[in-house]
Amino acid sequence: MARKPDPQKRDRIIAAALTTFAQKGYAGTRIIEVARAAGIGKGTIYEYFRSKEELFFATLEYLLADAEQQMSTLAETLTGSVADRLMSLADHVIRDWIEKLELYGLVLEFWSATAALPGRRRFRDAFNDGYAAFRSSLAALIQEGATNGEFKADIDPEKIASALIGSWDALLFQAWLDPDFDPLGTSRDHMRVVVAGLRQPSNLED
């Protein structure tokens, strides 16, 4: 009777938006460019997304979901002491993002969307939720260390988790700014110090 919509088209548009927004930023991206990158006409985008901002938000959701997916997969594979898992987690997070550093510009764009775009609240909330999920799984790991005696008992796992995630974010930002910067080495040095600081004074052997 009728022509059927392509069920993959929405994803194709998001994939195209991902690279275009990353390269040119939100304001610098024209809808026609996304359409061309997706190999479709401009009008078709508006069959799948109400507006440019809607598409941008869908792109953020995609990226957050992807990151969360990657994180939970990773969490299952880690073994060893809490300290080992912590170091290894940091390594993986940094390495995963270094691989896709060209997408980092997009993260910056999203950050600034939390400040400037008319629909900033949605962006802010989405980010908050994403960070909160990541933070709580990291905090759970640190808590495990506090519980099993590997770490001091008088630490606040949530707070440490916040600061750690923050430092990873910022290391990646610096890598984005300065190609000579070594985020992995810096992260390792930092994590070594943090883990040493977390350990029980009576338990300082490496």
Added chain:
Amino acid sequence: MARKPDPQKRDRIIAAALTTFAQKGYAGTRIIEVARAAGIGKGTIYEYFRSKEELFFATLEYLLADAEQQMSTLAETLTGSVADRLMSLADHVIRDWIEKLELYGLVLEFWSATAALPGRRRFRDAFNDGYAAFRSSLAALIQEGATNGEFKADIDPEKIASALIGSWDALLFQAWLDPDFDPLGTSRDHMRVVVAGLRQPSNLED
């Protein structure tokens, strides 16, 4: 013979730009809005700045210079052990920025300018220079601790400094995202752990 230019006008424009860009972002700010906020006509802005981007860059320069100024003033007032000064420095940095959190949206805007604006390189370089200055003075402090035996000798002060500054940045970002977040408390917990991790194993008393 001729009318003299008002030497304060440039600064007045920058001050107006500071708040307007912070509230609405770069793309969302119209030049006429800045002009109105400064109480002058639109054309006058172009007597002092070549273009909108030029004005934006001047605003970044102002903010960076201000931060550097504040930092060097602060550095002089700190006394006590290296560990004490480190903790105190973190406290001050966080508190200073919490006070002007409404300007934090501007920082996000600048970050994304390093990715998306046509003249991104200038923005990137300006940021790099600003961070580098801050980082090297922080690294010098940590180095002092390593030299005087307060801290371990086998640490890389530059790397630790990078990670610390990064975590402060990120804590402020989180405070910006989430009004319930406690950046000062989080920073203190984190700094306590880091300082403990930096100390000589033979020197663990608080």
Added chain:
DNA sequence: GATTATTGACCGACCGGTCGGTATTAATTA
């Protein structure tokens, strides 16, 4: 042939930057 997904020419709101005219001040003159 009926239905609907797709398209891109078109519209119009928007905004950065320009420029000719005006207002104001400082030097000059009487």
Added chain:
DNA sequence: TAATTAATACCGACCGGTCGGTCAATAATC
């Protein structure tokens, strides 16, 4: 001191280009 003049700071109406979003026509599928 007051009048005149020269220089230029200041202004905002206007222009031209841009781009998000629409919709009538077309193409593809049943």
